[in-house]
Structure formats: C-alpha cells, structure tokens
Amino acid sequence: MQAAPPAQTSVNATRLRSLQALGIFCGFAAGAWLGGAEAPIKLVNPDISPITVSFIMVLGVFLARWSVPAFVRGTSHVRNDVLQAPHLIVWAVLAGCMWAVANTLTIYAIRNVGLSIAFPLWNTNSLLGIFWGFLLFNELHYAGWKRWLGVLGGAVCMFGGATLLAIASSHEAAPGKAALGIFAALGAGILWGTMYIPYRKAYLTGMNPLSFITFFTVGELATMTVLAVTYRGAIPLWHELVGAREVLFWLMLGGFVWVLGDLFQQYATKYVGISRGIPLSNTNQLWGLLWGIFVFHELRGASQTVYAQVAGGSILMALGAVAIALSSATEREHSSWQDAADREGQRYNVEAEYVRAGMEGRAHGTGPTGRTILDWVLILGTTTLFAILAAMARLPHIDISLGWASTLTVAMLALLATCGIALWRTTRFR
Amino acid sequence: MSPSKTDAPRNVFRAIVTDLHFWIPLTVLLGGLILLDKLR
Numbered sequence: 001m002q003a004a005p006p007a008q009t010s011v012n013a014t015r016l017r018s019l020q021a022l023g024i025f026c027g028f029a030a031g032a033w034l035g036g037a038e039a040p041i042k043l044v045n046p047d048i049s050p051i052t053v054s055f056i057m058v059l060g061v062f063l064a065r066w067s068v069p070a071f072v073r074g075t076s077h078v079r080n081d082v083l084q085a086p087h088l089i090v091w092a093v094l095a096g097c098m099w100a101v102a103n104t105l106t107i108y109a110i111r112n113v114g115l116s117i118a119f120p121l122w123n124t125n126s127l128l129g130i131f132w133g134f135l136l137f138n139e140l141h142y143a144g145w146k147r148w149l150g151v152l153g154g155a156v157c158m159f160g161g162a163t164l165l166a167i168a169s170s171h172e173a174a175p176g177k178a179a180l181g182i183f184a185a186l187g188a189g190i191l192w193g194t195m196y197i198p199y200r201k202a203y204l205t206g207m208n209p210l211s212f213i214t215f216f217t218v219g220e221l222a223t224m225t226v227l228a229v230t231y232r233g234a235i236p237l238w239h240e241l242v243g244a245r246e247v248l249f250w251l252m253l254g255g256f257v258w259v260l261g262d263l264f265q266q267y268a269t270k271y272v273g274i275s276r277g278i279p280l281s282n283t284n285q286l287w288g289l290l291w292g293i294f295v296f297h298e299l300r301g302a303s304q305t306v307y308a309q310v311a312g313g314s315i316l317m318a319l320g321a322v323a324i325a326l327s328s329a330t331e332r333e334h335s336s337w338q339d340a341a342d343r344e345g346q347r348y349n350v351e352a353e354y355v356r357a358g359m360e361g362r363a364h365g366t367g368p369t370g371r372t373i374l375d376w377v378l379i380l381g382t383t384t385l386f387a388i389l390a391a392m393a394r395l396p397h398i399d400i401s402l403g404w405a406s407t408l409t410v411a412m413l414a415l416l417a418t419c420g421i422a423l424w425r426t427t428r429f430r
Numbered sequence: 431m432s433p434s435k436t437d438a439p440r441n442v443f444r445a446i447v448t449d450l451h452f453w454i455p456l457t458v459l460l461g462g463l464i465l466l467d468k469l470r
Contacts, residue, residue, distance in 0.1 A: 090446055090452070091455075094459065098458065098459050101466055102462065104466060105462065105466060132454075136451060183465065183469070187465045190462070194455050194458040195455065197451055198451075201451050227466070231470055347449070348442065348445055349441075349442075
C-alpha cells in the first residue's frame, strides 16, 4: 500500500498542463531529429572504421553542444546555472561518456544488421528508462492505473512494433554478422536507457538542458578521443581523417542534427520525465524508417510479407506513442516528483527556490543577459568550419531520392521552428 | 554548529560516492566499454 501523497503542490494546474504538453511536443520533435541524424551516416563509404566514423560525429556533436547554447541563451547563463549545482558536472560528464560508447556501438550495429533492425533493438532503452524513472525518481507514483496502462502499455506496444520491424529487416543482415550487430544494438540500448539517470537527476535539481549538454559533451569528446586513439593509433587515425575529408561534412552534420534532437529529448525529459519523454523520443525509429525506405530505398524488392511487417510494426509504434502522449502526469504524480527533487536538493545542498523554479521552467534570480564575445566566437567559428567542410564535401554515388530527402528535411525544420517557438513562449528555453 | 567552507567539497564528494545514482551509470559504462572491446 502506498503512503499518502504530499498534501499540496506548488505548481498550479494550468502551468502544469502547459509544461506537460510542451514536454510531449518536445518528445515528438526529438523523434524527428534523432531519426534524421542517422541519414548522413548512410552516405559514408563503409571502408572507414566505425570508431573513426563515431569520432568524427562526436566532433560535430561537440561543436553543436557549445554553439547551440551560445546561440539560444548565451554561455553566461550556462556558467550561472552550473554554479548553483556544480556536482551535476560529474553526472553530465558520465552521461557523455555513456553516449559516446553507445553511439560507437550503434555504428557496429548498423554495419552488421542494417539501420532498420538496429533501431528497434537499441530503442528498448525506453523500457529501461521507465524502470529507472519509477525506481529512482518517483515517476508514475500516484499515477493511477489508467496512466500506468497508457505508459507501460504504450511502451510495450512500441517494443512489439520494434520487434516486428526487426523481423522484417533481418532479411538484409549480412550472414554471420547478425549476432554481433544484435549485441551491439542491445548494448547501446542499455547504455542509453541508463544514461537517462543523469538526465533526470539534473533536471529534477533544476538545471537547464542547455547547461547540462555543454559538460555532457566534454565526456563525449574525451571518451571518443581515447577510444579512437587507442583502437586506431594516433597516426593511422590522422591518415584516416585526412582520407575521409570528403565525408567529414556528412558525419559532422549527422552529429549536429543529433544534438538538436537530443536537445528536444532533454527538454522532454525535464518536463514529462524519462518514463514518458524517452518512449516519445523513440518515435525516431519511424523517422529512420521513412529515411531508409523513401530516401535510401532500403526495402526495394522486398516481399509483400516484409512490407506488411513494416507497416504493422510502424502502426504499433505510433499507437504506443499516442497512448503515452495521452498519459501525462497528474498533479499528485507531479508532487511526488517534487519529493524526489527536494531529496536531491537536500543531499547536495542546492537552494530550494532554484530547484523549484527549474522544475516549473521559470526564472531564478537575476542572471546575466545577452551574449558575450565568447558566444559570437563559438557561433561564427562553428559556422565557418561547417562551411569549409561543406565546400570540401562530395555527394557519394549512391541511389538516393533527393525529392524525398527534401520533403523530410522540410518536415523536420517545421517541427524545429514550432517546437522552438513553444519552448521560448512557455519557458524561455529554461 | 555549521560546517566550515573547507568541509563543503568533502561533503559533496561523500554525497556523490554514496549515491546509487552515480554507481549504476558507472557500472553500465564499464560494461559497455568491455562489450566494445570484444566487438572491435
């Protein structure tokens, strides 16, 4: 039997509803951008080592994780935020290390079993996310059976859809390499599912996602550099980087696109928790499938059965996402989150008003405003570097549909704009 | 009696190393590194 919930909650019902709706919208936008991020990798010559591919992507991720916060709110906000809860730097770096290892595993997975089978396997991370959210952060406490059914049923539905897609896609796995690819994809899923513990810890404590990701990426880049130099050797790695100069742009663009998706995922985690935010972000599989089928013609020539499995799996995933989206947290559940937040605040001696303001997406104190010289250096430096790499880039000779690529890109940009405006209006990107 | 300022970093360190939220991700990270080493 559960103990009585806290007597009151400080978030008014209207504000809570708008934050929940915002979090759910961010989850869907994350799905589109995370799914689209895998597309540039498909343009890269398979002769390049997966470790080098991952290293180059992380270089793009690093640039994005510093330049996007500088563009959106300025790095002075980041400094101010981190001073309130400096212990979270440890979790940000730890999560970054996990991301880098998981991302490298996904490249092995894509190479060995294809994008369509790898996606559903590593997307089991949402089930792990629900488990950690419930166990460690009071998510789904006092939620009532309908919301439990919506979230857990939705996640199981998505898992079922993912499995169906995996069966459909297994026809394209290279003989003898399927087991390696499956282990790699499942390993990535476990790493990503557990990586949400640091995410949730940071956001319950009130940290801004834009601050978290700037330290997160230090862990990413450090881990990838160590992995790349250890596995490839410094000189061979350099030669491979020079040899890959024509595809550097595509890989770094993949990293940049991933960061935009991840940023939406971070906001979703902040406002609806990991048990709902992560499954919603995992609609990226549907976007990955759209890119795979329409742009890269991945299932061309497949049988009717395969197409039926793909359609059935996709519908199941979409239904699961809708079920989760309709199961947002009640005031009672939200007050339970606040208990977890208070526990974090007391453990690490963080100011209670900072924690409360962060959870409600409102301002705390009078911080610095505007951008500094450092911000402009980051924005202009990143833009210039991408322009140079784009000038060096070549589109590989593979059969892709530019019309579909443009259509999907426009859809992603529309989601970026509308979700960005909603975040600004509701929280000023807090 | 309130703790001195020099106790603060030690307290934060103690809070981190006794926090299960730290050890679970760290253990999974080490497992991931081992798996990656087997795959390469």
